[in-house]
Amino acid sequence: xxxxxxxxxxxxxxxxxxxxxxxxxxxxxxxxxxxxxxxxxxxxxxxxxxxxxxxxxxxxxxxxxxxxxxxxxxxxxxxxxxxxxxxxxxxxxxxxxxxxxxxxxxxxxxxxxxxxxxxxxxxxxxxxxxxxxxxxxxxxxxxxxxxxxxxxxxxxxxxxxxxxxxxxxxxxxxxxxxxxxxxxxxxxxxxxxxxxxxxxxxxxxxxxxxxxxxxxxxxxxxxxxxxxxxxxxxxxxxxxxxxxxxxxxxxxxxxxxxxxxxxxxxxxxxxxxxxxxxxxxxxxxxxxxxxxxxxxxx
Amino acid sequence: xxxxxxxxxxxxxxxxxxxxxxxxxxxxxxxxxxxxxxxxxxxxxxxxxxxxxxxxxxxxxxxxxxxxxxxxxxxxxxxxxxxxxxxxxxxxxxxxxxxxxxxxxxxxxxxxxx
Numbered sequence: 348x349x350x351x352x353x354x355x356x357x358x359x360x361x362x363x364x365x366x367x368x369x370x371x372x373x374x375x376x377x378x379x380x381x382x383x384x385x386x387x388x389x390x391x392x393x394x395x396x397x398x399x400x401x402x403x404x405x406x407x408x409x410x411x412x413x414x415x416x417x418x419x420x421x422x423x424x425x426x427x428x429x430x431x432x433x434x435x436x437x438x439x440x441x442x443x444x445x446x447x448x449x450x451x452x453x454x455x456x457x458x459x460x461x462x463x464x465x466x467x468x469x470x471x472x473x474x475x476x477x478x479x480x481x482x483x484x485x486x487x488x489x490x491x492x493x494x495x496x497x498x499x500x501x502x503x504x505x506x507x508x509x510x511x512x513x514x515x516x517x518x519x520x521x522x523x524x525x526x527x528x529x530x531x532x533x534x535x536x537x538x539x540x541x542x543x544x545x546x547x548x549x550x551x552x553x554x555x556x557x558x559x560x561x562x563x564x565x566x567x568x569x570x571x572x573x574x575x576x577x578x579x580x581x582x583x584x585x586x587x588x589x590x591x592x593x594x595x596x597x598x599x600x601x602x603x604x605x606x607x608x609x610x611x612x613x614x615x616x617x618x619x620x621x622x623x624x625x626x627x628x629x630x631x632x633x634x635x636x637x638x639x640x641x642x643x644x645x
Numbered sequence: 646x647x648x649x650x651x652x653x654x655x656x657x658x659x660x661x662x663x664x665x666x667x668x669x670x671x672x673x674x675x676x677x678x679x680x681x682x683x684x685x686x687x688x689x690x691x692x693x694x695x696x697x698x699x700x701x702x703x704x705x706x707x708x709x710x711x712x713x714x715x716x717x718x719x720x721x722x723x724x725x726x727x728x729x730x731x732x733x734x735x736x737x738x739x740x741x742x743x744x745x746x747x748x749x750x751x752x753x754x755x756x757x758x759x
Contacts, residue, residue: 384716633722
């Protein structure tokens with residue numbers, strides 16, 4: 348299967364979700380003055396907003412992230428979070444769940460061919476609202492810590508023992524009341540991996556994102572985002588191996604008061620691999636990535 | 646470091662924590678009430694003091710359940726028909742905080758904190 352066919356397979360469910368979302372959005376279109384406040388956590392795609400939910404609220408979430416395209420061959424991988432979220436206070440949100448992964452790899456340099464589906468690990472996330480938005484302050488900031496354990500390597504699909512700590516600052520700014528929002532993330536993600544050959548690898552990612560989202564109906568938000576990520580072969584900022592810039596569209600649709608989805612697509616438009624003259628960084632990052640998240644509140 | 650010095654440090658930390666907790670409870674909780682009848686909040690705009698924890702009593706006079714919800718207050722509570730619900734709210738900064746009935750999109754009100 349060619350890279351273009353692989354891309355089409357990855358895009359199909361996302362496009363279907365977007366079309367469904369837009370149809371629902373048009374059906375619900377109404378007067379902006381009557382719109383309620385919106386939860387910002389999910390409206391920026393891969394960028395996470397500051398929202399932490401409502402005290403006492405519980406959610407079940409399925410979030411799939413697909414990664415498509417390496418330098419050569421066929422590369423399709425995904426990781427799905429089966430997640431329970433709850434908000435025990437007006438400042439804290441806690442999430443935890445299991446991870447599932449799929450890998451479909453053939454003819455990619457440096458990776459073994461593989462087709463597999465696996466239960467790949469577990470994670471938890473702790474979110475603290477450090478600065479809340481009010482009618483007099485449009486900025487909100489949340490600090491998030493997400494420890495993750497994996498038995499399957501995210502990129503190669505090999506059996507490993509991996510521990511990752513994703514640390515983010517999620518900020519958003521209400522530019523136009525209930526209509527236009529800007530989101531910003533700052534990310535630091537160190538990880539340590541023990542391979543089957545007893546090799547220990549340390550690496551980290553550092554970077555940030557900016558996103559802009561416009562509410563076009565009471566239940567539909569569309570937008571775009573840009574990410575800049577740097578990769579290091581160490582937990583601190585030494586042994587820089589490359590970076591990448593990804594951009595793409597985002598969509599959020601609330602189907603009912605308790606059920607909603609978010610979708611996003613990012614394409615790498617710039618990247619460098621240290622020590623090679625090629626364009627794009629397809630060693631540590633992928634050509635494209637997609638996100639589809641379905642949330643049910645109860 | 647000796648065991649005695651560790652105990653002393655723990656004692657100091659616990660005392661400091663107790664002080665912080667006591668200070669955070671200096672402001673008594675302010676009680677406010679909103680009624681819900683004929684699918685509307687009454688009053689539609691509710692005054693409240695800033696920087697004080699609030700006990701918001703929601704009295705549902707209607708013959709069906711309602712869900713008091715507010716994204717900016719970060720609370721939600723289902724109140725059964727002909728009954729009352731209590732919602733504890735953190736000390737708020739001055740501003741306007743919208744609330745609504747999640748079961749009835751037209752029912753909405755504002756907590757005006759000054």
